[in-house]
Amino acid sequence: MKRKESESSTKKKKDAVLNDLREFGGELYGQMEKGKFPWVEMPSRSTENIYYSPDVRQYILGEKSVKRHARNIRHIKPFTQMVWAGFFASELVKNRKTSTLRDVYYSAQAYEMTFKDQPESNNILTDLETATGFAREDFNVFPEERSALFGDLTIEYTVPGYEGKQLNMTSHPDGVMIGPSVVSAEFAKTGCDKVIAIEKGGLFTRFIEERVHEKFNALLVLTAGQAPRATRHFLNRLNTELDLPVYIFTDGDPWGMHIAMVIISGSANAAHLRGLTTPDAKWGGVYATDIVDYKLPTDPLTDVDIKRLHELEKDPRYTGDLWKREIKTFLKIKKKAEQEAFSRYGLTYIVDEYLPAKLEEMSAD
Amino acid sequence: MVTFQEISPADFFYRNRDIAGFTNPSRAIFVSIRELVENSLDSADQMSVPPEVYVRLTEEDASTTTESGNGVYRLLIMDNGSGIAARHIPSAFGQVLFGSNYKLKQARGTFGLGGTMAILYGQITTHKPVLVKSSTGGSKVYEFKMMIDIQRNRPLILDRKTRRNKENWRGTIVEYSLEGDYYRAMSKILEYLKQTALLTPYADIKFVDPKGRLYMFNRVTTKMPPPPTETLTHPYGVDVETLQRIIRVTESRNLLDFMRKHFHRVGQGTSLSFLDFAGFIRTPDPKRLKPEAVARLVETNNKSKKFRKFFGRITEEQIKVGLKKAKSQDMIAFLKSIFPNVDRTIILRLLASSGLVRTKNPKKLKPPEIVKLVRMMKQYTDFLPPDASCLSPLGEDLLRAGILKELKPEFIAVSQRKPSTYAGHPFIVETAIAYGGDIPKKDDIVVYRFANKIPLLYDEASDVSIRVIRSINWRRYKVASGMPIAILVHLCSTKVPYKTVGKEFIADRPEVKVEILNGIREVARRLQTFLAKREHVAKEKKRLSVFAKYLPKIAQFSTDLAGKTEAPDIELLLKSVRKYETEGK
Structure with a gap:
């Protein structure tokens, strides 16, 4: 019988996720406290910035990054949605609740953050993944089980x-x-x-x-x-x-x-x-x-x-x-x-x- | 066997009342009111008195009124116009084609036909006399009760009274009965009165309808457009019959004088050049020129700085030497041979000033000559265009006041074009465009058409203005369908190019069309500026509302995420968006 050697990975991950989300919020908070419009920078997910890395043996994102700025009228809505998604994820993780992408889509409405459609809400969650580096499963957002x-x-x-x-x-x-x-x-x-x-x-x-x-x-x-x-x-x-x-x-x-x-x-x-x-x-x-x-x-x-x-x-x-x-x-x-x-x-x-x-x-x- | 019989103008219109617009009971009642209101407004305009018109329509015998509203009505119209001298009253209301407007200046009516037609229509449908009361403001008020003898086109006076004018009243009251269908005509009548009030903002119009409802259109100003002055006929607008009529009454003994006296903007120079162009100038044979004539010619030239500039100082000797060698048959060619560098028109002027130009007595022109003269008038291109003093456009201020009063728009742009002419008739186009207020939101732009201050309500689709408006690409002016937009086109002319006798729509004269197009474009451009600004403001509002909606949420979620208790102050951020934007404009 083989015993698991590494330390509890799930517990560690949960703490890392919460910590990361807190930092994310803290950064925005700090920007606003200084009287500045909050913004985030994250790697670009456009096709020209996706490369296959033989070293990592998977697709990775390149050097290009995008800035999402609350000062920008076209950015502020998705920006808010992303902050909300972060907030929602941290609530899920803290309270040890799980949810689905569909749940996320509907939950937003409780905060007057209505998404236009499911793809929009999915996309925002992917943004959050990109900005934090964690998968949505780490935020306790799961697909429907079939495997x-x-x-x-x-x-x-x-x-x-x-x-x-x-x-x-x-x-x-x-x-x-x-x-x-x-x-x-x-x-x-x-x-x-x-x-x-x-x-x-x-x-x-x-x-x-x-x-x-x-x-x-x-x-x-x-x-x-x-x-x-x-x-x-x-x-x-x-x-x-x-x-x-x-x-x-x-x-x-x-x-x-x-x-x-x-x-x-x-x-x-x-x-x-x-x-x-x-x-x-x-x-x-x-x-x-x-x-x-x-x-x-x-x-x-x-x-x-x-x-x-x-x-x-x-x-x-x-x-x-x-x-x-x-x-x-x-x-x-x-x-x-x-x-x-x-x-x-x-x-x-x-x-x-x-x-x-x-x-x-x-x-x- | 065919019999021939002369019919009077009254009889003609009795038989052909469709031509004047009395096609059916509803149309007839509309046209009757319209014709009489226009007469009233014209008569006050002529006095430069702000018009007051009172119209009352009552059902004379309700029992005869059919369910659809077809019945006998009594129409009363009272105005504060010039009034009519007692001796003219019978003819003015009892004789077709007797009118005060049969001359050249802008007025609503043209021939004085409409008012009498309306009364004639009343008589033939009810067989009742008309009552006319009028005073020119003197010591007496005259009252006539009369009918029209249709076959003889003569007024039949049934009763006449003269009273003392205690209140110094001036104006005219007309009252008579007619058959009509008010309820079917109601919307058109009210629309007519509303549009009339719009274009006559200095008039007070009251209308009491058969149900006793009072419609008031109050004036917003007592300022009136300057009254038109009467003008002569412009040569371009003359036909053979007109020319013959003028010849019949003229006192001029030669054509040179005749042209100057009877035609608009024709002076000595134009008259000479035109008659020369038309071949109606005769000059003496140089060989038979008397010494006195030579002396006169030389003196005329030497005395005038103007002529000396061209001919220099001439001596009698110089002319006499020339005369000996002269081959030409006329003085013009002769002088041209001596002064080859001097223009023909200058030579003509010198000859005329020296009394060496002969033209025919207009009364002795033979018919072919009259035809030729008319034809030449049309061909001659150097007549000055008619001036617009005979026109009485409303002016931009009054136009604006009228539209503000009746439509209460959010935005308005008005424009008066420079005078122009078509076929010798001067005209001015006034345009306006208005947005919002009481203007209905429709797929199509609402169009108000006016000619000589008369609203045109029928046959809109055939009108030149509609064609022009349809030809414009409105998206260029940021106009979208469903916007509350009204366009007003007012054409003033001594002769409005109506397509029909019914005064309903204006024909496609290219000159008129161009002016209307340019006028509309001008106001449309200003509307575009307004709409663009509005769009910008709306966008700005939306933009600000986006920040106002999302920024507090970002603050709240970030605070929760960061585990803080108090949200950061974002008021300054919101303010900065606003400030930045207002600066950006």
Whole structure:
């Protein structure tokens, strides 16, 4: 059994968040006290200021910054909204309440801070992320839960009413939702030595039924399509705090490939944030070459699929040999296959044959 | 077999009353009131007395009135105008085409037709006599009860009374019955009175309608526009018939004198040049020139500094030597040969001054010559344009006062154009634009059209002003649809180019159109400045309200975030926004 070594990361983060928000408010307060219009400076999120950094292994923001100034008639409204968002976030964190983007949108109305629409309010929250460097999940603003985990991991809750309570993640056969309470929990202990992230719910359930977690000593994580940011952050924590290698299994098409890539290298949209990527995570398939090697039943690639592959070819994240080879193969065979395609060899084939082979292949790298 | 029969003017209008606007009962009652009100205003204007007009319309027999309002009404109009001399009263109200306006100066009415037409209409629909009371302010007031003998175009006096004028009253009262439809005409009548009051801000107009409601349009000033002076006909506006009429009455014995005496802005010089251009100048044969004539010519020149400037000092010898060699048949060519550098018009002037120019007696002109003279008048380009002394525009101050009184706008711009002419008729265009106040917010701009102070209410779409307004790109002037904007166009002329007899809309004369366009543009530019400023102020207000709304919130949220208890003072910041902005203007 592996015990978590690092100190409680969630507690530390909460304090950092509150501290940062207080400083943010203090700065504006000080500006106004001096009889000046308050302003903030933050990195620009415009596309020309987003770069891929091979060193950090994710997208980062460049040198350009924007100043938001309350003296400017076009700035003052978003500026106020951002200050409000900071205020709202600090209330959430202080009171240990969680909320959603939709909640934020409606809550603003209580302060006569009506947002024009949901995108406007989302954008303001992203501004706050950029200015503070914290993800909205750190402000207790969560997306709707759809991903889940299952396996021998014991967590210790920090949410109100559950403080100190521990729960093993095998306790529910359907898996446990990766929601605010799981994300904010401390890792108590784990018997796993790897994490397997799976794109689709069907396969996640099959893996639990086939006791993959026991057979391979793995913690199973369902991303449910493109992994939510909270889940990406959670995977990062599993990787960095518990030193667990992360393996990702997706459908064999450009979209599945990209789900893996976003977990590994992040997205341009989150260039202002750190801690959402797991650069050492590995994509296990389904590869285009698997389609050929395992003679999987396939569908032809659509025009959209092919267009997407050409985009990925130019994407700076897709520089590794594996990625280049698979993109090329996809374009060559012009076919794609789902994870379920292995069922043509029997329902357990994927667990009995494919998975061990793949894990061996990846851990050998 | 075809029979021919002469009809009198009264009979003609009896048979063709549509021409004068009496098309239906509602239109008839409107036109009747309008014609008589205009006569009253004109007669006070002529006296330079601020008009007071009282109009009363009553239902004569309510039982005959149909549900739609069609019935018999009694109309009374009283004014404080010049009054009419007793001997003229029967003709003025009992004879069609007898009027005081049949001469050239600006007035509302043109032929004195409308008033009599209205009475004629009353007579043919009710067969009742008209009552006329009038006094010119003397010791007597005259009362006539009469009818019109339509076939003979003669007044039929039924009764006449003379009374002592104890109160020194001056003015005219006309009262008669007519068939009409007041309720259908009501909105037009009220609109007519309102617009009349707008353009006659020095008039008091009262109207009592059949329901006993009193509408008062009070004057806001007693200042009146200077009265127009009568003028002669301008040569450009003359036709053969007019010329023949003038010839019939002239006392001039030669054309040179005739042109000068009977035409507007024609002096000795213009008269000479024109008659020369038209080929109506004769000069003696140089060979037969008598010595006295030579002496006169030389003397005229040498005595006048003006002529000496051109010809130098001439000696009789010089002329006589020339005469011997002369080949020319006329004096003009002869002098030209001696003084080749002197202008023909100067030579003409010298000859005329020396009595060596002959022109025909106008009474002896043959018909082809009369036609030629008229044609030449149209072709000659050097006549001076008519002056505008015969016009009586309202003037910018009165125009502004009238609009302020009736529309109470937030903004107003008025403009009077310089006098111009079309076809020999002088005209002046006055324009105004107003914003806000009582002006309704409509998709289209509200347009008030006036000609010689008469509101034009019908056939708006055909009017030249509307065409001009439609042709303008109003967005350039920051005008958007739905703004409360009114435009006023007033055309003053000795002859308004109406398209129809009904005095409803003005024709597209290019000269008039250009003036209207420029007039409207001028006031529109001022409106643009106003609207731009307004927009700026509104923007500023909005801008300030944005700061006032958000700055306190920033202060409050920052205070909470920073964990402080007291919010920073932002009053100075708010003030700085305001101060900065007012300086920026």
